[in-house]
Each structure stands twice: as C-alpha cells, then as structure tokens.
Amino acid sequence: ISRVTQSDLKPAALYPWRHRSAGPQVRVKRDWIIPPIRVSENSKQVPEDLVQIKSDKIFTGEVIYMLEGPGVDQDPKGLFEIDEKTGWIKSKMPLDREKHKSFKLKAFALSPSGERLESPTTIEIYVLDQNDHRPEFTQKEFVGTIPEFSVPGTSVMQVTAIDSDDPMTENAALSYFIVGQESIPPHSINKTMFGINNKTGVIYTRDVGLDRDVVQSFKLTLQVADMSGMGLTSTGRAIIHISDINNHAPKFHPTMYNMNAMENKNIAELGRVNATDKDQKGGDNWKIKYTIVNPSGHFAIRTDPVSNQGIISVAKPLDYESQAEYRLIVKAENEVRLKSPYEQIHSATVTVRVMNENEAPVFYKNPIKVTVAESIVPGTVLVSDIAHDPDNSKFEIIQDPESWLAINHATGQITAKRSFNIRSPHVRNNIYSAIVKITLFSDADGISATATLEVSLWETNDYPPVLIPLSGTVCSDQDRDKLGLLLSAVDEDMSPQADPFTFYIGDQNVAANWTIITLNETHAVLHPLIDIEKGEFSIPVVVSDSGSPSLSSNALVNVTVCPCDSFGDCKSYTAAIFGTKMGISFIALMIIMGCIALLLFLIVLAVAVNGCTRQNIRKGGGLLVGVSDDDIRDNVFHYDEQGGGEEDEDAFNIDFLRNPRDMVPPPASFFPQNCSLPRGKQPLRKDAPHNLPSPTYPRKPPGDPTDIEDFINVGLDAADNDPNVPPYDTALIYDYEGDGSVAGSLSSIASMGSDVDQDYDYLNDWGPRFKKLANMYDPR
Secondary structure, eight states: OOOOOBOSSSBOEEOTTOOOOOSSSOOOOOOOOOOOEEEETTOOSOSEEEEEEOOGGGGTSOOEEEEESBTTTBSSTTSEEEOTTTOEEEEOSOOOTTTOSEEEEEEEEEOTTSOBOSOOEEEEEEEEOOOOOOOEESSSEEEEEEETTOOTTOEEEEOOEEOOSOTTSGGGOOEEEEEEEEEESTTSOOSOOEEEOTTTOEEEEOSSOOOTTTOOEEEEEEEEESGGGTSOEEEEEEEEEEEOOSOOOOEESSSEEEEEEETTOOEEEEEEEOEEOOSOTTSTTTOEEEEESSOOSSEEEEEOTTTOOEEEEESSOOOTTTOSEEEEEEEEEESSOOOOTTOOOEEEEEEEEEEOOOOOOOBSSSSEEEEEETTOOTTOEEEOOOBOOOSSEEEEEEEOTTOOEEEOTTTOOEEESSOOOTTSTTEETTEEEEEEEEEETTSTTOOEEEEEEEEEEEOOOOSOOEEEOSEEEEETTSOGGGOOEEEEEEOSSOTTSSOSOEEEESOHHHHTTEEEEEOSSSEEEEEESSOOOSEEEEEEEEEEOSOSSOOEEEEEEEEEEEOBOTTSOBOOHHHHHHTSSSOOOHHHHHHHHHHHHHHHHHHHHHHHHHHHHHHHHHHHTSSSOOSOTTOOOEEOOOOOOSOOOTTOOSOOOOOOOSOTTSOOOOOGGGSOGGGOOOOOOOOOOSSSOTTOOOOOOOOSOOSSGGGHHHHHHHHHHHHHTOTTSOOTTSOOEESOOOSOOTTOOSSGGGOSSOSTTOOOGGGGGGOGGGHHHHHHTOOO
C-alpha cells in the first residue's frame, strides 16, 4: 500500500481498504487511518473535488462506491456527494464554519449486486475558518458609576464584545479602545479622565478631579477590533455617572426660630426649621436627620421627606403654670456618615412660648395611690402635689367614710387625721378609698374634677395576743403523755403580726414543775413535770406573737388536777371515796362528819330567823301596811355592805346591782325592828349645799292602782332634787310599792289577812342576792 498524498492540482487516490500479508498464511491487518480532510469555508469553487477513495477489489471486478452521513443523506443534506465509479468525494456548495465546524462520513465499497466488498471506512472533514465576521459589543450602551473624588486607577466597569470566528485563530483576537470622551455638563472637564484595558475591556480612571458638583457624568465612545486590533472593527458607547459621597454637612438658614404653642394640646406641627445640604438632592447623602439636643419630653421633631425640613410637634401637652417658655437646641446631620473631615455639624435655637388658657383642673394621677402603715401617726403627710393647681382653686375630700383624712384646701396636701384601722368594714383588700375634689372658682360654672385616693394599709403589730383558756382541768388518771391543758391565743392583728405564737412559763420556780410543749403555730400544751394526783394551781403563762416588734401578754392559768370521769370532768369527792378500793380513811370520815354538823347548824339558824320574821309581820298587820296609814315614810339608803349588825335598827340593807331608777326595793317598814340589819353610811351629794330643807315627798298612795307610775315618778323627782339624800345613782328604797301590780307581789305584803297561805318559793328564783330573803320566808 502506498502513502496517500495530495497535490495542489488534484488530490491523490486513497486506498482505505488495502491489507497486508506476511508468511505462508494471510492474515488481516488493521485498516489505514485516513487523516482529516480540511476544507476552507466560503469556497467559491463548487463543486470541488475533496478526495478519491479506491478499493483493491477493483482489480477483480466492478466496485460501486457509496457515501452516507451528515451533509450527504443526513442534515444538513446535499453538502457532499461521491462518484459511484471513480470514488471521488466532492463538496456541492460553499461551507460555513460558524454553522458546521466538521463532518464525519462513512464510505462503502459494494459489488454490483449490492454486496459489501469491504468494511465501511470513516472520513472526517474539517471546515477551515476565514475572518468573515466583525466583532460586536454585547450591549449597545454600557452604564457605570464611580464615586466622586476617586483616585486614579479606580476600576469603573468592564465592557465586552464577541466575534463569531474561530476563537482559536487571530480572526477572534479582540482589542478595545476609547476613541472619544464627552462630559456632562458639556466642556466641564476637558482632560482625559478614563482609560481602558485593550485585552480585558476594563475601564478605569486616569486622572483626579471627579467632583460631582462640577461634572455629573461622562459619555465614552468605544471601539473593538479583531486580528488583535488589525482586523474588522465595531464601535460602542459607555455612560459613566459620577456618584455622590457625603462630603457636605447640612446647614441651618436661619439659625434662630420663634414659635407659640397653646397649652394642654397635642400639636402635630408646631413649626418648621430649615437646613440645606449641597449633596445630590434626593440621595441618601442629602437626607437630613433632625434631633432635639435638650429634650424635655414635650416636643418631637421629624423630617419632611420632600423638602428635607424639620417639623417640630408637641408630643406631650404643655402647662403654662408649670413652664411658660422652652428653648430647644435642634441639631441637623445626615443619615449617612459624613466623609469630609472639614465639615461641622450645625445647630439652631428654637424658642417656644406657651400660651395660657382657662383650663379645668386636672389630677396628675387617678387613682392616687398611697401605701402607709395602719398605725400611722396623726398629722403625717400622705401625699402632696396631687393635681395641676391653677389659681383660685379649692381642694376638698368629699368622701371619707372613717374620717381618717384631712386636706389642705389651698395646696391639696393630704394628711392623716388619726391612725387607720385595717379591720374597718370600709377597708377592702387592705385598701381604704376616699374621693378628692378640686374646684376652679375662676370659672363661672365652677369647673371641678375628682379623683380617687387609694390608701393601701399594711398591718402593724398593735395588739398583744390573749391567752385562752384561763382555766381548765388536767386529768391525773390519764397516761403521762396525754396529761396537759391545751392552750391557745387570739390576736386581733392579722398575719404576719399574729401567729405563730410563742408560749412559755413566766415564773422560773413554777417552770421547775410545769412545762409548755408547742403543738403548732397557734396551740401548745401545759404539761406537769411531776406526778400530781389532785390540786388547784395558778400557772403564770406568757404568750407572744411574731410581729415586729413582738408583743406579749401575761396571764394566770388556773389548773385543776383531779381524777376525771369518762367525759373529762372531775369526779365528785364522794364518788372518788367510794370508787377507791382502799375504803374511807379516818381523816375523810371526820371531814364528812364536820360538814354534816355545819349544815345542821345552818338549818337551825334559818328556822329561828324565819320564826322571828313571821311574828313581827303579824304584829305589823302585813308587809305593806304600816302601824298607821298616815305614817308612810320615804327612806333612801346606800347599799354598799353585805353584812348586817345589831346597830341597824331602821332598815334592812340590800345591795342592789341594778340602777335604782329601774327597780323599787321593799320599804323600811317591811323589816321588823328586832330583825333589821345595820345600814351603811349614806354618801353625800356634791352638787348641792348640805342641810337644806328637803322637798315634800308623796305621802298617800293613789286610790287607783294605775296611778302607780305617776306616784313613782313624783317620788323619783323629789329624790333627785333633795340635797340631803345620796346622789341619784344610789339605791333608793321606797316604803310603798303600790297596789294591783300585774307582775305580782314579792309576798303577801299587800294582803291584810294572814300569811299562812302565802307561797314564797318564787323568791328562790331571784338569784343569790335574794337568798337571805327567801330563807326568812321558808315555810319550814
């Protein structure tokens, strides 16, 4: 097989199917590799012979050549063809590398009957590039920005262009150029301010002097060329804007402002202050932020986003009486940090005058809350400066259920009139409420306002605890661990000034025999330390609370130690005697006999006194009727003694517990001369001179029993005005009780007959003070 060559006039024939043989046997070697066929694009010589292929089978018979693949029978079809007889491959039309860079075809050697004589072989065709395309900028206009005062060499932006030719050839090697510069405003800068990197297209600054106050933007004319600047060219445009930096501080024009504000009103716009900034209008560096340097809480300031002015408003209502004028210092600065070291922050002064109006009084707080101790010292100031205090106003408390408070009518200062009591029904949840009123008299209608005063009370330790019970029984026949008297205490204070209580014995000598064991916070047990069978004991016990400071109280607890029955009560002495297994001792028997003898003596004495009394009653003819109806006497006695004696010959002494105005004791004639008890010395009146004549007392009982009330009232009035009788609160004894009492008589005093059939048992129901009188009329 010979090597394939191609002359300038006509390509040589290729034998892609030729094989080699070696030795006696023939073996198949690999096919020849056909090198790629290169064809220039846009060739005008069409059809053009590209290459000729041949098969060795041509020497043995007829061979038909066929070609298939892209450009033949596949898209794009019709670009290539092969001569069936000669094997020449031809291009039928000019090729375009930008559309198809290469083609891979397959060639076949067939017999006339269509039988394959050889295996198909691959033929590659490469299209050679020609500089047939101009480079093009990727954008019609490039736009970029650069901050003013940027230093030379600062990158602005990058421009780009493309070339459709083969990038691996010089046909697509591009170079960039700036061919023109125009400033906006025109002719503001004449020197060349920008340059461009020929290979990368990066635009950069070349000189200083980019001041946005002088020039706002630049328009550049660009050029790009292939073949490294020697080939085809295209032009483009770039716009570069000079961006603003914050190199100017806002300044006030003017720097002094005067404004007027009506009191008691929120004003959205009180006035405006004006500051200007030379930076780009509408930009971030132009926006101004206003600040009140000396805020009082009454004013606020904001920025008008359109005019860039500062708007001052009244955020909290003003009070002419509190302050009539304000001087505000307003500062203006940009929202963006200032980059110029030579610019200073400016300020302006705003004077605000408060206009007075006739307003209603207003409390600063409602409700007015105060917290004090319930045991506050009277006169202590609770609260002051409670309301806006215009002239000609009056403060008063219109509701104070307990009258605990006092107020200064001119200033409104509230003080405690007396100590509080947290247990008052008007104190709810430890809060006592009152209502305070302020009235403005300068107004024709008397404008007023009210507020609630809430006094929160906290408990103080005002009362000591009181021990309970003060007496009790300790059963000596119980187990030792169950012996004792349960003690507790009550305290009028509330927690934490009350329980837990502390109990202890107040006498160290008693503490040797008794002790107190604490059960819980409110109870303890009084417990004997020694064995005691029975007896009466008075134990001094001290109980203290947990208040601050702690208060305590002392008490004597009377303890009875004895054997107890099933109910916990002391057994009677007789039951105790007969309940023992040892029998009655001699000493116990003597005590019993002595008691019986004393009882018999008292019975005999009572019978003797009763007989003496009956005899004298019969001689007198009744209890109410005296020796003569004309000898009715009034006796006023003072009963301050419990015993009688032989020297008392006039009347019987009885100590009445009630007021003498409410009860009428028996008359003096009721008691016989030889059985009367001594009368105590009468007290003297201190409201009248002594030894003056006494008034006339009623001497005759009324005929009508219904007039008994008038009779008693006349006698009572005479006794009250008698200077020779004891004071009015001393027991008075009248010698006449009257007839026909609906309550019944104490005895048959009113009867003129015998007293044999009279029943005096009801006297036993009158209590111990009438016991002696009941014994005298005992029917025995």
